[in-house]
Amino acid sequence: MSEVAVDAKLDLKGEVCPYNFVKTKLKLEELEAGQVLEVILDEGEPVRNVPRSVKEEGHEIIKVEKVNGAFRLLIRKAAI
Amino acid sequence: MADYDVKDLKRVGFMKQKEKDLFSIRLRVVGGYVSADQLPKLAEISRKYGRGYIHLTTRQGIEIPFIHFNDFEKVRGELAEVGLSIGACGPRVRTVTACQGEICSHGLIAAQELALMVDGRFFGYDGLPHKFKIGITGCPNACIKPTENDLGIMGVVEKEFIEERCTYCGLCVDVCPVGAITIEGDKLSYDHDRCVKCGDCIFVCPMDAWVKKRAGCRIYVGGKMGKFPHLGHEAFDFVEGEDPVLRIIERTLEFYRERGEKGERFGDTIDRLGLDVYVEAVK
Numbered sequence A: 001m002s003e004v005a006v007d008a009k010l011d012l013k014g015e016v017c018p019y020n021f022v023k024t025k026l027k028l029e030e031l032e033a034g035q036v037l038e039v040i041l042d043e044g045e046p047v048r049n050v051p052r053s054v055k056e057e058g059h060e061i062i063k064v065e066k067v068n069g070a071f072r073l074l075i076r077k078a079a080i
Numbered sequence B: 001m002a003d004y005d006v007k008d009l010k011r012v013g014f015m016k017q018k019e020k021d022l023f024s025i026r027l028r029v030v031g032g033y034v035s036a037d038q039l040p041k042l043a044e045i046s047r048k049y050g051r052g053y054i055h056l057t058t059r060q061g062i063e064i065p066f067i068h069f070n071d072f073e074k075v076r077g078e079l080a081e082v083g084l085s086i087g088a089c090g091p092r093v094r095t096v097t098a099c100q101g102e103i104c105s106h107g108l109i110a111a112q113e114l115a116l117m118v119d120g121r122f123f124g125y126d127g128l129p130h131k132f133k134i135g136i137t138g139c140p141n142a143c144i145k146p147t148e149n150d151l152g153i154m155g156v157v158e159k160e161f162i163e164e165r166c167t168y169c170g171l172c173v174d175v176c177p178v179g180a181i182t183i184e185g186d187k188l189s190y191d192h193d194r195c196v197k198c199g200d201c202i203f204v205c206p207m208d209a210w211v212k213k214r215a216g217c218r219i220y221v222g223g224k225m226g227k228f229p230h231l232g233h234e235a236f237d238f239v240e241g242e243d244p245v246l247r248i249i250e251r252t253l254e255f256y257r258e259r260g261e262k263g264e265r266f267g268d269t270i271d272r273l274g275l276d277v278y279v280e281a282v283k
Helices: A019-030 A045-056 B006-011 B038-049 B069-081 B111-122 B171-175 B200-204 B242-259 B266-273 B275-282
Strands: A008-011 A036-042 A060-067 A070-076 B014-016 B022-026 B062-068 B134-137 B151-161 B181-184 B187-190 B210-221 B233-239
Touching: A008 A019, A019 A036, A019 A045, A036 A045, A045 A060, A045 A070, A045 B171, A045 B200, B022 B069, B038 B062, B038 B069, B062 B069, B111 B134, B111 B151, B111 B242, B151 B200, B151 B233, B151 B242, B171 B181, B171 B200, B200 B210, B210 B242, B210 B266, B233 B242, B233 B275, B242 B266, B242 B275, B266 B275
Parallel strands: A008 A036, B134 B151
Antiparallel strands: A036 A070, A060 A070, B014 B022, B022 B062, B151 B210, B181 B187, B210 B233
16 A cells, blocks of 8 residues: 655654644644645654644544654645 | 621631631632633722732632621622622532533533532532532543542543554554553454543544543542541442432432531541442442
């Protein structure tokens, strides 16, 4: 299965809540609806909070994978 | 001698200060909710009758110190103009505390609405052996500390797993606070007994493979702080609907009124008689 094209990337390792979400949100604002953002998050608190907040804002999380103790998320920006 | 009965005043939330004829007035602030219209009135009353400040209590309440007993009726009247009233002291049900409930990203129940309902029905309930505190917290994060209340209510959620939606990404495994979920390859296992019903897996799942089945309340009893702290016991794991919750509170108060000894906190009554005796009596 081929992976979708990524339009922007954000490495949020070491970034604390809620700044990791705020940065994700700001980055998503730069994108067009339907475009895909890759976000790398630490496990624990960040991964507990950021995906749920992204979901609450209506965006779609299309892929999640664990990479070297961190999580890699692909988020498709919602059409607003 | 002043013409007031300190015991009678305490009943309605006037607390005698060390200073002669001065009292701290405790307000009935349910769930910490104070409207923008009430705030300026509090400032005005504290300047006019007190010393220009209020005190926030540990149970989300407000007290206005340095009020002379001659001003009680005027203060009461001015508070009423903005829908505020006096709280409770002594051996009775105190103002109900609550978190912000559903508006919090972790909230599972409408804690504020439930607090208004419980407070409306039981605030001031009398004839008890000692004080009785009720706290309502929206989820197992327990910000309102239900196990520190004589009766604590906690929002919990029961869930369902829809296997065909799962991509085995492992997010739920990572967020589960008790390690109840494990994934091996394309197989997810879930330990129901270990689950604390917090719903973190539901909130985090990108595929909606974990879905909410029903929300309800877990009820703790017998908690208290003070000189002899004692955490509450879990009495009911899952109670669905407001009426059954209200019924349990009502029966609990009746049980405490009948079986508690004078001056005994509810946690001590339960320890003396046994949790099972209590649960059997109120369920």
